[in-house]
Amino acid sequence: MDNFDTIHFNINxxxxxxxxxxxxxxGISGGWSAKELTEKGLKTLLxxxxxxxxxxxxxxxxxxxxxxxxxxxxxxxxxxxxxxxVSKCYNFKExxxxxxxxxxxxxxxxxxxxxxxxxxxxxxxxxLWARQxxxxxxxxxxxxxxxxxxxxxxxxxxxxxxxYSHVERFAGISxxxxxxxxxxxxxxxxxxxxxxxxxxxxxxxxxxxKGNRHIIIGRCAHIxxxxxxxxxxxxxxxxxxxxxxxxCPFGGYFASNSSTIPWAMKTGNLTLKTDSIVxxxxxxxxxxxxxxxxVIDAKxxxxxxxxxxxxxxxxxxxxxxxxxxxxxxxxxxNGLGNDSGVLGKYVAFxxxxxxxxxxxxxxxxxxxxxxRPNGGYIPRFRNVYKQETDFLRGYAAGFSAGxxxxxxxxxxxxxxxxxxxxxxxxxxxxxxHMMGETIPKETNYVxxxxxxxxxxxxxxxxxHVEYDDNDDKxxxxxxxxMTEMFEMAGFTNIRTRDDHRNPGLDIHEMGGVRxxxxxxxxxxxxWNQVHAAPNVFVTDGACMTSTSTQNPSLTYMALSAxxxxxxxxxLKRKNL
Amino acid sequence: MHRRDALRSLTGLLGAAVAIxxxxxxxxxxxxxxxxxxxSTQKKVLTGMVDAILPKxxxxxxxxxxxxxxxxxxxQDCYEGPQRDLLKDGLDRLEAEAKNSKGKSFADLKGTERLxxxxxxASGPDKSNRDFTQLVKDxxxxxxxxxxxxxxxxxxxxxxxxxxxxxxxx
Numbered sequence: 239m240d241n242f243d244t245i246h247f248n249i250n251x252x253x254x255x256x257x258x259x260x261x262x263x264x265g266i267s268g269g270w271s272a273k274e275l276t277e278k279g280l281k282t283l284l285x286x287x288x289x290x291x292x293x294x295x296x297x298x299x300x301x302x303x304x305x306x307x308x309x310x311x312x313x314x315x316x317x318x319x320x321x322x323x324v325s326k327c328y329n330f331k332e333x334x335x336x337x338x339x340x341x342x343x344x345x346x347x348x349x350x351x352x353x354x355x356x357x358x359x360x361x362x363x364x365x366l367w368a369r370q371x372x373x374x375x376x377x378x379x380x381x382x383x384x385x386x387x388x389x390x391x392x393x394x395x396x397x398x399x400x401x402y403s404h405v406e407r408f409a410g411i412s413x414x415x416x417x418x419x420x421x422x423x424x425x426x427x428x429x430x431x432x433x434x435x436x437x438x439x440x441x442x443x444x445x446x447x448k449g450n451r452h453i454i455i456g457r458c459a460h461i462x463x464x465x466x467x468x469x470x471x472x473x474x475x476x477x478x479x480x481x482x483x484x485x486c487p488f489g490g491y492f493a494s495n496s497s498t499i500p501w502a503m504k505t506g507n508l509t510l511k512t513d514s515i516v517x518x519x520x521x522x523x524x525x526x527x528x529x530x531x532x533v534i535d536a537k538x539x540x541x542x543x544x545x546x547x548x549x550x551x552x553x554x555x556x557x558x559x560x561x562x563x564x565x566x567x568x569x570x571x572n573g574l575g576n577d578s579g580v581l582g583k584y585v586a587f588x589x590x591x592x593x594x595x596x597x598x599x600x601x602x603x604x605x606x607x608x609x610r611p612n613g614g615y616i617p618r619f620r621n622v623y624k625q626e627t628d629f630l631r632g633y634a635a636g637f638s639a640g641x642x643x644x645x646x647x648x649x650x651x652x653x654x655x656x657x658x659x660x661x662x663x664x665x666x667x668x669x670x671h672m673m674g675e676t677i678p679k680e681t682n683y684v685x686x687x688x689x690x691x692x693x694x695x696x697x698x699x700x701x702h703v704e705y706d707d708n709d710d711k712x713x714x715x716x717x718x719x720m721t722e723m724f725e726m727a728g729f730t731n732i733r734t735r736d737d738h739r740n741p742g743l744d745i746h747e748m749g750g751v752r753x754x755x756x757x758x759x760x761x762x763x764x765w766n767q768v769h770a771a772p773n774v775f776v777t778d779g780a781c782m783t784s785t786s787t788q789n790p791s792l793t794y795m796a797l798s799a800x801x802x803x804x805x806x807x808x809l810k811r812k813n814l
Numbered sequence: 815m816h817r818r819d820a821l822r823s824l825t826g827l828l829g830a831a832v833a834i835x836x837x838x839x840x841x842x843x844x845x846x847x848x849x850x851x852x853x854s855t856q857k858k859v860l861t862g863m864v865d866a867i868l869p870k871x872x873x874x875x876x877x878x879x880x881x882x883x884x885x886x887x888x889x890q891d892c893y894e895g896p897q898r899d900l901l902k903d904g905l906d907r908l909e910a911e912a913k914n915s916k917g918k919s920f921a922d923l924k925g926t927e928r929l930x931x932x933x934x935x936a937s938g939p940d941k942s943n944r945d946f947t948q949l950v951k952d953x954x955x956x957x958x959x960x961x962x963x964x965x966x967x968x969x970x971x972x973x974x975x976x977x978x979x980x981x982x983x984x
Contacts (some may be wrong), residue, residue: 303973305962310884314891431980478975603984610978647955650936651929652871658959659968663984 256266260546265362267794268344268552269494274508274802288358297485334483351700355744366490373790378786391542392764401796409492413457434638459492555779559750575768588746589674596729613638629711633674635788825855851890858921884957904946
């Protein structure tokens with residue numbers, strides 16, 4: 239299909255297929271691109287490969303009680319066997335399975351084991367995400383340059399800080415102003431509470447490590463105190479149901495469906511087309527620029543071309559790689575913008591292999607009440623100010639404590655009934671999971687399969703991503719350090735794990751279309767523009783030069799808003 | 815599942831902690847699709863087991879809440895072949911045991927007699943008898959604890975807690 243001479247006739251209605259901007263993907267970053275572009279007056283085509291999911295209307299399980307699920311949220315065995323990959327995901331359950339991609343429908347090639355977890359519908363994975371939102375600090379952006387891996391980031395914390403504020407205010411981000419340089423404070427709504435054991439652990443750790451390690455309440459995308467901007471979006475205070483993955487009728491957490499997409503619709507400038515799979519970005523060799531996208535109808539397989547002055551690629555990290563690799567022209571025989579040869583390379587992810595749990599016999603006169611869509615957070619404390627360990631970079635971690643009533647299942651009959659429902663409380667349970675930075679390498683890459691196609695005629699993606707020595711050392715350190723901290727705090731029954739899960743199950747895969755100062759070693763410049771095709775912007779996970787430890791979605795949102803505003807300014811200046 | 819639509823619109827999108835109206839408490843298992851794993855005698859034995867494991871006291875028993883349907887459905891849909899065989903064979907053998915030792919079908923025995931047979935197997939020397947009674951017990955507990963009646967009246971599940979308090983007295 240490498241026919242660079244194809245003339246893109248679109249005799250019937252090229253006008254109606256022409257927009258000011260095209261956004262590929264309606265997930266957490268694409269929704270932001272569309273919102274910013276339409277707000278600035280651009281007629282924008284938002285292409286979503288999956289079906290529509292309209293806020294409230296299309297959340298079929300959101301008000302169901304636990305007993306209304308036939309299998310109490312467990313999935314039937316035939317579903318699990320049909321979906322060996324996605325059924326590893328904690329959120330793939332009876333209440334939310336309909337928002338996940340099924341293995342057979344979207345095949346890919348695992349050159350090394352990789353669990354690629356996807357959500358193809360309007361809103362994408364913004365319906366399913368864990369809603370944890372931390373800002374990067376300058377120590378994160380400076381990482382590659384200081385430690386000599388990947389390439390230098392072309393932006394600094396100062397460049398992105400105002401855009402973090404911009405997206406935090408609109409999305410509704412709750413957090414505590416902790417005053418830590420390693421994890422900058424944001425524009426926060428009131429924080430959730432840490433419970434008594436979490437507060438206890440926080441104080442013990444602060445004292446013991448002399449203020450070098452912190453346990454803080456998570457920063458998360460939940461409305462704890464609605465501001466006028468949230469009410470204007472039609473969103474209300476989070477009700478602590480903690481069944482977010484079903485979609486929230488209150489709009490209590492941030493998702494494209496409840497927030498950015500309806501907002502973009504209100505401008506009158508948005509055209510949303512679902513079931514529209516982008517095959518490639520059309521590069522006009524004669525004009526010397528990208529002019530539009532070729533779309534495959536997911537239902538009929540018919541192709542249609544759409545045209546625009548600027549194109550935002552927000553198809554989710556690896557799909558964005560796929561689209562660019564598949565966008566071949568005389569100018570770019572190896573994929574759009576791929577003069578450097580690094581397209582598809584330096585893919586990385588987050589190391590979620592390790593965890594620790596224990597019990598605590600303190601605060602036995604206290605409990606919690608209600609539910610909390612959030613937990614405690616331990617910002618990275620390794621190698622922050624200088625290189626100190628036998629591995630590069632470090633890990634952040636979650637930390638939570640909880641307590642339930644005692645349930646004795648040993649009896650039978652009336653005794654069993656009495657044993658099951660007691661007013662007594664058991665010990666506190668404590669737990670933590672690791673979120674480690676991984677080093678992007680040339681040998682971790684994605685590529686197009688030369689022969690295999692998916693059911694839509696697109697080349698299948700070959701994924702070659704694996705752990706390395708640095709990851710193994712980091713797991714060891716996390717287990718040692720957390721064990722030390724748990725023991726110091728008097729936690730007992732300590733159990734640690736390295737579950738050796740495949741990369742991908744973190745659902746934080748990034749890179750392949752990295753930002754950088756030098757077009758010889760990167761694809762994007764400091765404005766997320768493709769160096770060699772400046773009217774194409776990439777602002778989803780694919781753009782990430784390094785991964786750091788933070789949950790990445792907030793950074794994707796900020797980069798999207800920043801790049802979209804720059805794109806509009808460039809259009810006004812007639813540079814695009 | 816159509817009756818749930820009316821219920822859903824009642825509890826509404828505002829999701830206040832509305833008490834379930836009385837007509838919904840008369841939910842009968844017959845309104846739901848029947849699992850097809852067990853034959854009619856096996857179903858009777860299972861009902862007898864479920865009733866003995868969690869009988870009616872001053873609160874409903876597991877059988878009157880239809881937990882036997884949940885047990886059968888879970889084993890049918892969510893468990894592998896060996897577990898499904900374990901359930902079916904166990905029910906057949908328990909029926910045979912009732913006839914041999916008490917001269918009656920298992921379902922016709924009194925609750926105390928049924929429980930006596932179950933407990934004998936649960937602590938006895940035969941591993942598959944122990945595994946079988948444990949499987950039924952675990953799923954009976956699971957179905958009971960997660961039933962509408964128990965979650966509404968005993969454990970008082972809140973769909974919409976609207977709060978999190980991190981440190982309150984027990």
